[in-house]
Structure formats: C-alpha cells, structure tokens
Amino acid sequence: MLTIYHIEARRSDRVVWLMEELGLDYELIFTPRDIHASTQAIKAVHPIGTAPTVRDGDQWLIESGAILEYVINQYGEGRFSVKPGQPGYAQYLQWIHFAEGSAMGRILTEGILASLPTLDARNQALAARYLGNARRMLAFFEQSLAGQEYFAGEAFTAADIMMLLPARVAQGACPGEATPNLAAWSERVTARPAYARMLARALPNGVPPTYQGWPKEEAAPS
Numbered sequence: 001m002l003t004i005y006h007i008e009a010r011r012s013d014r015v016v017w018l019m020e021e022l023g024l025d026y027e028l029i030f031t032p033r034d035i036h037a038s039t040q041a042i043k044a045v046h047p048i049g050t051a052p053t054v055r056d057g058d059q060w061l062i063e064s065g066a067i068l069e070y071v072i073n074q075y076g077e078g079r080f081s082v083k084p085g086q087p088g089y090a091q092y093l094q095w096i097h098f099a100e101g102s103a104m105g106r107i108l109t110e111g112i113l114a115s116l117p118t119l120d121a122r123n124q125a126l127a128a129r130y131l132g133n134a135r136r137m138l139a140f141f142e143q144s145l146a147g148q149e150y151f152a153g154e155a156f157t158a159a160d161i162m163m164l165l166p167a168r169v170a171q172g173a174c175p176g177e178a179t180p181n182l183a184a185w186s187e188r189v190t191a192r193p194a195y196a197r198m199l200a201r202a203l204p205n206g207v208p209p210t211y212q213g214w215p216k217e218e219a220a221p222s
C-alpha cells in the first residue's frame with residue numbers, strides 16, 4: 001500500500017485525489033491543522049522534505065507529476081491517462097509536465113516579486129522579466145480549454161489533477177480576469193465525487209487558517 005506524506009492544501013492533494021479516483025487504498029500521514037508538524041514528519045523521512053512525498057515499499061517518490069504517472073501505470077491500469085497513439089496523448093503529456101515544469105515556478109516567482117515592498121532600479125529591470133507571467137499562463141490555460149472539456153481533450157485525466165493548482169494560483173494572481181472556460185472546467189473537475197472524497201480525507205477541517213492563498217502570507221505554496 002502507498003504511504004502518502006501530506007500537508008493540508010498543498011500539492012499532496014493531487015496524489016490523494018488520484019488515489020480516490022482510482023479507488024485504491026493508501027495510508028495518509030499528516031497532522032491536521034498543523035502544517036509545521038506535517039512538514040517535520042516529511043523531513044524526518046526524506047532529505048527533500050516536500051509534499052507530496054510517497055513511499056511504495058522501498059521506493060520513494062517526491063515529484064507530484066511523476067507520482068501520478070507512477071500510480072497510474074503501476075496500479076491504475078492506465079486509467080486517467082492517455083496512451084501513445086490515442087488522440088490527446090501529446091496534450092496529456094505536455095500538461096502533466098507543464099504544470100510544475102513551467103507554470104508554477106513562473107507564477108510563484110511573480111507573486112514573490114510583486115509582494116516585495118521596494119526594488120532598486122537594477123532589481124526592477126530583473127523583476128520586469130518575470131512580471132506578467134501569471135496573466136500569460138492564465139491566458140494560455142483559458143485558450144487551451146476553448147472547445148474542449150478537459151486539458152487533454154474530452155476526458156478527465158491526471159493532467160486535470162495537475163493543472164488545478166496552477167489554474168487557481170494564476171487566477172488568484174489576476175483577480176477580475178474573465179476566464180469562462182477555466183471557470184467551467186474548474187467547476188466540472190471539482191464536482192467529481194473523488195474530489196469530494198479527497199477533501200474529506202486530506203482536508204478534514206477545511207482549508208487551514210494559515211493558508212489564505214497567494215501571494216500575501218508566508219504559508220503560501222512554495
């Protein structure tokens with residue numbers, strides 16, 4: 001059985017969500033309402049110390065996209081993926097990797113820069129290279145969902161699980177930006193029974209008080 005080291009309202013939600021979609025058993029390790037204790041539990045078992053950290057026997061995995069692919073291929077009989085040769089395969093692969101490989105880093109970097117009270121002229125020039133990325137990502141997500149229900153095409157896949165966080169964080173960074181495709185998609189994916197089961201198990205007390213979203217406070221996703 002997979003052991004998932006978890007922190008509430010963090011990327012480990014993705015693994016719990018997939019396990020619930022697949023109907024697989026798992027052990028979930030975290031201290032409800034205590035981000036610090038949950039983080040310390042991860043640091044005690046793995047040098048990277050980030051969520052998700054997953055143990056499967058003597059294998060350790062610490063990257064959410066890789067974990068989703070691993071679970072799907074190892075235990076999920078390929079469900080919620082798109083196989084080579086099927087329509088949507090290229091999109092599936094791209095979104096699984098884009099979520100963390102390109103999107104999150106850029107969006108969060110902009111958030112950090114935007115929250116700095118002052119920047120000298122040299123740093124302003126440096127910051128200018130990164131400002132606007134959240135809006136650029138949001139526009140790309142929105143445009144990619146035009147005419148299709150999910151990120152990989154017409155079926156819900158692990159790419160949607162990967163993309164919910166960057167979509168939310170980018171939207172949070174651009175309040176008032178109209179993204180009807182993204183809003184409809186978000187409603188669709190969060191209405192899934194497995195998403196509700198994830199919330200019940202991984203966020204039993206709702207969103208913790210220390211997590212109020214991005215980019216203002218210190219407990220924002222890193």
Ligand SMILES: N[C@@H](CCC(=O)N[C@@H](CS)C(=O)NCC(=O)O)C(=O)O
Nearest residue numbers: 010011050051062063064100221222
């Ligand atoms: N790219 C990694 C990111 C993992 C990550 O940074 N997780 C955050 C929580 S969402 C974390 O543990 N941050 C604490 C830290 O970096 O020390 C993944 O998707 O699994």
